[in-house]
Amino acid sequence: MFIFDVVPLTFIPLSQPQLLSYFSPKEAQKGGVVEISLGKRKSLAVIIHCEPVSKRKAAIKQADFSLKPVAKILTPTPIFAPISFQLANFLSHYYFIPLSFSLKTVLPKNLLTLINFLNPPLTDNLELIKSNQSTLENSKLPPRGLNFPTLINLIKKSNKTNAQILILTPTIFHQEYYYHKLKTEVSEMNLVNFSPSWPKKQYCQLYQNLISPKENYLVLGPKSAIFLPWTNLDLVVLMDSNNPVYATTQKLPHYNTLTVSKILANYFHAQLAYFQNY
Structure with a gap:
């Protein structure tokens, strides 16, 4: 059994947690796509972290709520370029918008079609976050007025x-x-x-x-x-x-x-x- 920490691809207000946890009998990688229950509706979500339930037993026992199961694993491996997550993270922090919304903005609109098209996924074991994260502070002014x-x-x-x-x-x-x-x-x-x-x-x-x-x-x-x-x-x-x-x-x-x-x-x-x- 595994715990998935996911970001739903829907608008969640900044006042609410952007990272939600679900359980699944199957393992998946960071960047995989799942379908989850969010209230009374279904939503697509991107896996940010996955680990065995055994590593969170204490936290699960102390929690005053029960985890929901993942409705469906659509792709257990990532199909997104690492830059997509970098840009979503930047938009969220720099423009003060929910990560769930910035990630939905950056990622492709027709995810289900894309998942079926890229079957099997092309980016197995892809690292989602690079260590040399880009910032505006180290950016140079670009040349202007080119002919x-x-x-x-x-x-x-x-x-x-x-x-x-x-x-x-x-x-x-x-x-x-x-x-x-x-x-x-x-x-x-x-x-x-x-x-x-x-x-x-x-x-x-x-x-x-x-x-x-x-x-x-x-x-x-x-x-x-x-x-x-x-x-x-x-x-x-x-x-x-x-x-x-x-x-x-x-x-x-x-x-x-x-x-x-x-x-x-x-x-x-x-x-x-x-x-x-x-």
């Missing part, structure tokens, strides 16, 4: 094996414009014109390609692309970085993409650049 030839030069200088490059755009107009300009300049990379409205299968295929990289990828997309499962990022570029669209204020959680991009770049020791010329 297009300089941008192409930055892309072609990427020397990582199976490198990943992210270019964020504030609008669909920007994205389509730069996609067609880049198509003729970076033929040596897999250029992806990402959209959150992609069909589920197309999204899952990109997810698989990024979390288990075997080729160079350049992904062009809106600000939500910052939460894709990056594993080998070498360059992050924000087009028209002064555009107010990068500050998410219309819906929760509120965050600034420029701030999050610094955490993302620091985590991978990737170069960060702001592009402001048309």
